[in-house]
Amino acid sequence: MTFYLGLTGGIATGKSTAASYFRERGLRVIDADQIAHAQQAPGQVTWREIKENFGAEFINEDQTVNRQKLGAYVFAHPDELARLSKISHGAVLAEIKQEMQAAKRAGEGVCVIDVPLLFEAGWQDLFDATLLIAAPYDLELERLMKRNQLSREQAKARIKSQLPLGEKRCLASYVIENTGTIEELRTNLQQLLEEIS
Numbered sequence: 427m428t429f430y431l432g433l434t435g436g437i438a439t440g441k442s443t444a445a446s447y448f449r450e451r452g453l454r455v456i457d458a459d460q461i462a463h464a465q466q467a468p469g470q471v472t473w474r475e476i477k478e479n480f481g482a483e484f485i486n487e488d489q490t491v492n493r494q495k496l497g498a499y500v501f502a503h504p505d506e507l508a509r510l511s512k513i514s515h516g517a518v519l520a521e522i523k524q525e526m527q528a529a530k531r532a533g534e535g536v537c538v539i540d541v542p543l544l545f546e547a548g549w550q551d552l553f554d555a556t557l558l559i560a561a562p563y564d565l566e567l568e569r570l571m572k573r574n575q576l577s578r579e580q581a582k583a584r585i586k587s588q589l590p591l592g593e594k595r596c597l598a599s600y601v602i603e604n605t606g607t608i609e610e611l612r613t614n615l616q617q618l619l620e621e622i623s
């Protein structure tokens with residue numbers, strides 16, 4: 427039986443860092459962001475819908491979606507972000523389900539599904555358990571500003587576009603506080619893996 431572990435967090439709280447650890451341990455990690463990006467490749471259905479709904483000004487000369495520009499726009503306009511989510515989520519979910527089936531067919535013990543918007547989308551029932559990588563608000567804000575080179579206001583708007591971390595804490599089966607070093611995070615992840623394996 428495959429144990430499906432849904433991995434989530436706030437923006438920049440450390441999901442990808444946790445996902446890297448699981449990959450190093452040889453586990454399949456299904457990455458919703460990566461799936462969403464692949465489905466935005468020129469010519470794909472999602473790409474066409476983005477072009478039609480948001481306009482050609484969000485398409486680069488090489489026909490790829492200008493994600494930086496689109497991100498700056500949608501995170502400043504909640505209704506537009508909802509429109510983008512609506513365009514993307516059905517196809518992302520279908521691909522996630524396919525990859526989960528592949529893990530089962532391959533007889534894998536644990537399969538991790540990294541979904542930033544797991545609780546916002548209401549997908550928790552798809553998984554055997556959910557793991558939230560959490561960090562205090564100020565740390566989340568600092569990491570996000572630094573990594574994406576955003577102003578404080580831009581970073582705050584991105585965090586605000588998601589369900590508050592406090593609410594995600596109540597919904598998750600497991601919560602790991604990512605407030606120490608990356609080594610400490612890895613130790614906590616190892617303990618969790620031992621518990622569920």
Ligand SMILES: CC(C)(COP(=O)(O)OP(=O)(O)OC[C@H]1O[C@@H](n2cnc3c(N)ncnc32)[C@H](O)[C@@H]1O)[C@@H](O)C(=O)NCCC(=O)NCCS
Pocket residue numbers: 436437438458459462493494496497500507510511514515518541542543587588
């Ligand atoms: C808004 C976009 C253009 C920004 O692109 P960018 O390269 O700057 O960011 P990236 O895709 O790496 O996402 C970074 C983080 O932003 C957050 N985020 C992304 N999409 C959304 C959304 N629709 N609502 C709230 N937060 C979001 C997530 O925490 C994600 O991990 C891009 O995220 C996008 O196309 N989003 C729609 C698809 C989607 O909902 N993806 C999430 C996985 S289901």
Ligand SMILES: Nc1ncnc2c1ncn2[C@@H]1O[C@H](COP(=O)(O)OP(=O)(O)OP(=O)(O)O)[C@@H](O)[C@H]1O
Pocket residue numbers: 435436437438439440441442443444459542569573604605606607608609611
């Ligand atoms: N324990 C830690 N100590 C110091 N830096 C960390 C720690 N954990 C993560 N980081 C750094 O914080 C940033 C955000 O981490 P990461 O990319 O894993 O977050 P994420 O939750 O996947 O983000 P997103 O939601 O945007 O995809 C990265 O630059 C990462 O190297």
